[in-house]
Amino acid sequence: MSARNPGMQLDLEWVSKVRVNHQAVLKRAQQIQARKLAKKQWQAAWLLKAVTCIDLTTLAGDDTPSNVHRLCLKATQPIRHDLLKSMDMHDKDITTAAVCVYPARVADAVKSLKAANSSLPVASVATGFPAGQTHLQSRLEEVRLAVADGASEIDIVINRMLALTGQWEALYQEIRQFREACGEAHMKTILAVGELGTFTNVYKASLVAMMAGSDFIKTSTGKESVNATYPVAVVMVRAIRDYFMRTRHKVGFKPAGGIRTAKDSLVWLTLMKEELGDEWLRPDLFRLGASTLLADIERQVYHYVNGRYPAYHELPLA
């Protein structure tokens, strides 16, 4: 992970002045989506880069120690060994960036990774995920318990009510308390952009989250009806850029929710490269939160190596 973002005092004047040009944002997002994507070996290289940025996620009511175990094994060896060998990448220690689970499954993930001799971080959602509609005391306790069980990254959800009613000071104070409860664990702040109404609100919530000390800002829980979209990402990465220009602190970005195809992952990498530069293309500043994306990436890598798509049984762990 890169140096942490210590945050800053809440600057309400900065927050209140924010205005986002809706049409300009849509136009920029369209431009990025229209870029020609890399082909052949360059595409394969970009796909492996995307793999290293994935927070491989399972957030389901029926999660058990065994499916978390399977997820952890996949995270430690995300692409079949023979495919990596064909690309001469088998000794590059390619893994996903982290695994991401519910708080009650953190201990299972820690145990599985330890058994696999892996130091991959375990991330946990917390603070009443996905709605954030529980008492502050229980949200704080949830963070502490996940950290105590071994999570080294905590994905908190913001209190949307505070953002929607313009209570930025109260939102800032809550996020600061979460940051304190995280201790050494890095904190990713989920804005749930699909529920914030306007781009201006998304930009304001991004600023407040960064001022309160978030190490990453993250689009969505994956449970809203609208999750990670390119226009909203343009708004958030511009806020990251502005915050960096003002404070020199680098905050990471994590789109999450509905990211399913290898092509999506290439567009996300393009967006990061064009908007924030190569430095933000590393797992310490960029994550893709996804539960099924890896399967399609492995399929495309298989196609690159073998010139055909695999039958289902050929990538059984995907």
Ligand SMILES: O=C[C@H](O)COP(=O)(O)O
């Ligand atoms: O944080 C990660 C998301 O919950 C995953 O969403 P997804 O299942 O749509 O990939």
